[in-house]
Amino acid sequence: MSVGHDEKFDITVQGCPSRSVLRHATDRWTPLIVPALAGGALRFSALKEAVAGVSSKVLTETLRSLQRDGLVHREVFVDHTPIRVEYELTELGRTLILPLAALRTWAETYAPDVLKARDVYDAGSE
Amino acid sequence: MSVGHDEKFDITVQGCPSRSVLRHATDRWTPLIVPALAGGALRFSALKEAVAGVSSKVLTETLRSLQRDGLVHREVFVDHTPIRVEYELTELGRTLILPLAALRTWAETYAPDVLKARDVYDAGSE
């Protein structure tokens, strides 16, 4: 049932399909969406709230892409008025939580240092 | 001297500066460049070779951006003909190695599953 394992993918090689996999994983909103779903299924509106700033259109597109890659499952509850749609990480999708959460923690942790470095750099190049 | 630590950055908040930090870390070539420099300094041409497919222009731009963020140090050796330029991770830059390497390993590991999911998805939506 092969979740994972194969040595034929090397991301340093030009044209390797793993590159497109990595690119989707690092799409603008993916590092925010996937950790947001780590706690369990969320409806569209709740997800949109959890990922402040994303538009409906882009959120839909990104979710579609994640769904296509097998990372997210979309469930529609028909017998609900108004309609209810939930998004949930698949088993495969859950393997992305830790790597992306680590990246996110990194950004929050070192943001002060990076911002300071930018100031220094910009001050020196006037 | 504060490398790290502060609780005021929350990436889920719209407008939080940590978002721009994350975006640079997930720029197209950054996840390939930073791990490539994990083993030590490399010259421009060696780096370009290690990251197959990147153009000189984009590699320069990305390195500039990493330099501005304080993640990469650029050293020019003047007494060399032809000129020799080396790029090296800073202390701050080295903190990015593990998160990015994890992401890269994830992509290589699960690429088969993702590709298969895409086939299934595309087959179902004709």
Added chain:
DNA sequence: CGGCATCCATCCCGATACTG
């Protein structure tokens, strides 16, 4: 060798408006 200058494709992505 290690760039920068140009030009150009395209592709995210966002704002707005509208719908079952």
Added chain:
DNA sequence: CAGTATCGGGATGGATGCCG
């Protein structure tokens, strides 16, 4: 509520050519 449709702009990235 959970989208879709449309438009458009700005950033990103690639090809080519020139330079110290």
